[in-house]
Amino acid sequence: MIEANALTRRYGPVTAVDRLSFTVRPGRVTGFLGPNGAGKSTTLRMILGLTAPTSGTVTVGGRPFRDRPRGLRHVGALLDAHEVHGGRTARAHLAALAHGNGLPSRRVEEVLGTVGLAAAAARRIGGFSLGMKQRLGIAAALLGDPPVLLFDEPLNGLDPEGVRWVRGLFRSLAAEGRTVLVSSHLMGEMEHTADDLLVVGRGRIVAAEPLTVFAARGGGTTVAVRTPDPSALADALRAEPGAAFREAGDGTLTVTGVNAERVGDLAHAHRVRLHALTARTASLEEVFLALTAERVEFGATAPSRSGPEALVESLPEPGREESAR
Numbered sequence: 001m002i003e004a005n006a007l008t009r010r011y012g013p014v015t016a017v018d019r020l021s022f023t024v025r026p027g028r029v030t031g032f033l034g035p036n037g038a039g040k041s042t043t044l045r046m047i048l049g050l051t052a053p054t055s056g057t058v059t060v061g062g063r064p065f066r067d068r069p070r071g072l073r074h075v076g077a078l079l080d081a082h083e084v085h086g087g088r089t090a091r092a093h094l095a096a097l098a099h100g101n102g103l104p105s106r107r108v109e110e111v112l113g114t115v116g117l118a119a120a121a122a123r124r125i126g127g128f129s130l131g132m133k134q135r136l137g138i139a140a141a142l143l144g145d146p147p148v149l150l151f152d153e154p155l156n157g158l159d160p161e162g163v164r165w166v167r168g169l170f171r172s173l174a175a176e177g178r179t180v181l182v183s184s185h186l187m188g189e190m191e192h193t194a195d196d197l198l199v200v201g202r203g204r205i206v207a208a209e210p211l212t213v214f215a216a217r218g219g220g221t222t223v224a225v226r227t228p229d230p231s232a233l234a235d236a237l238r239a240e241p242g243a244a245f246r247e248a249g250d251g252t253l254t255v256t257g258v259n260a261e262r263v264g265d266l267a268h269a270h271r272v273r274l275h276a277l278t279a280r281t282a283s284l285e286e287v288f289l290a291l292t293a294e295r296v297e298f299g300a301t302a303p304s305r306s307g308p309e310a311l312v313e314s315l316p317e318p319g320r321e322e323s324a325r
Contacts, residue, residue: 001026001179002047002148006056009042011205015035016042018203019056024196026147029174031194031211032183033201039203040183041079044152046318048077049318060148072101072144078137079152086126090117090136093125097140111139116165130157138166148179167193187288219289223255223263226276236270237263251275 002024009017024030034040037298045051047058049066058064060075068074084093094108112118115135120128125136134157141149151170155163170193174180181198184190190197190211197214200205207214227233230251237243242257255263260279267274282290 001062002060002181003062004043004047004056004058007043007046007053007058007273008055009039009046009051010054010134016203017046017053020200020203021056021203022198022205022208024179024198026179027174027177028181028195029170029182029193030196030198031069031190032181032198032200033187033190033288034185034200034206036185037202038184038185038200038202038292041152043200044077044079044150044181044183047150048075048079070144071103072097072103072146074144074146074147075150076146077139077150077152078134078141078154078285079150081130081133081137081157084133084136085127087124089122089124090119090128093098093136094139097143101144103144107143107145114142115139131159131162134158135162138169139264147177148181149173150181150183153182153185154182157195163189187283187285191284199288199291206291211284214287215218215284217291221256221259221279221281222279223258223260224252224276224280225255225263225267225274226250226252227267227274229272231268232270233272236266236272265323 002022004020004022007017007020008015009011020039020043023109032040032043033314036159042051045055047060047065048071049064060068065071065075088096090112091108094111095105097103098105098108109118109121112121115138117132120132125133128136134154137152138151141151154166158166170182174195178310182190182194195212196210197207199205199214225233226253228251230247233253234245234247237245237255237258240258240262243255244257245253245255247253260277264274264277266272267277
């Protein structure tokens with residue numbers, strides 16, 4: 001288990017991590033999410049004792065990680081796949097880590113096989129692709145068979161087969177009772193993997209909850225309806241309790257607060273012809289973007305509003321969704 005209490009890190013006038021308090025529990029995959037610059041990597045480095053907190057505490061299994069000798073037996077981590085000596089072979093790299101942590105040499109071949117690099121064990125790391133380096137970093141994290149595992153952006157550079165394999169690996173590690181914390185800035189990476197989410201923005205907690213609870217933040221179903229008489233349908237919706245809508249210039253209305261069946265019934269009752277009626281639920285990525293929009297560190301445009309209204313406004317116009325794919 002990982003526990004943080006008011007964890008803070010400042011660099012001069014910049015607060016990278018601002019009083020984070022959270023618990024990452026064993027037996028579950030926890031997605032650590034936030035925009036670039038949100039403080040995720042700094043937090044991971046503080047967990048591992050590589051960066052000292054300005055204030056606050058963080059423990060792994062009830063103790064600061066830096067107090068544990070032979071750390072790979074307690075925590076395995078992949079922070080940066082490029083932080084390896086390019087002149088070494090994959091086998092030599094892992095053998096050095098095993099020796100320094102008092103691990104049996106057989107573990108080197110075992111983890112190379114686990115991550116699919118057995119055939120490349122004698123190759124120099126400098127010739128590896130990013131995906132191969134990610135696999136090697138995962139092998140290093142698994143080397144000590146630790147109960148706690150941390151991964152920072154582990155899917156970068158992996159092909160679709162590799163992504164599917166990594167997701168399955170995380171699930172199996174959690175099923176063994178391990179604590180698995182996976183950092184990413186992309187909600188889609190965690191949607192089919194995480195049990196819990198820890199979402200940060202500009203160093204502060206935005207959400208800390210199970211994935212199912214986070215998904216419910218989407219605000220329900222949005223109905224897109226296209227009609228040759230949008231003003232008549234708009235009048236009907238204004239009189240409907242709980243209904244809200246916005247109009248586009250092509251006869252399309254995006255409706256919230258009522259379901260598709262009710263929109264259809266209203267159109268029928270007011271003799272409004274419909275050319276299209278579709279319902280959709282906001283994706284987890286849309287929920288994530290809405291919650292973190294105002295906490296993006298580097299944005300090319302002004303931040304959008306957060307909350308259900310921002311979700312509605314971010315939905316694609318009907319008829320354009322398919323063409324955008």
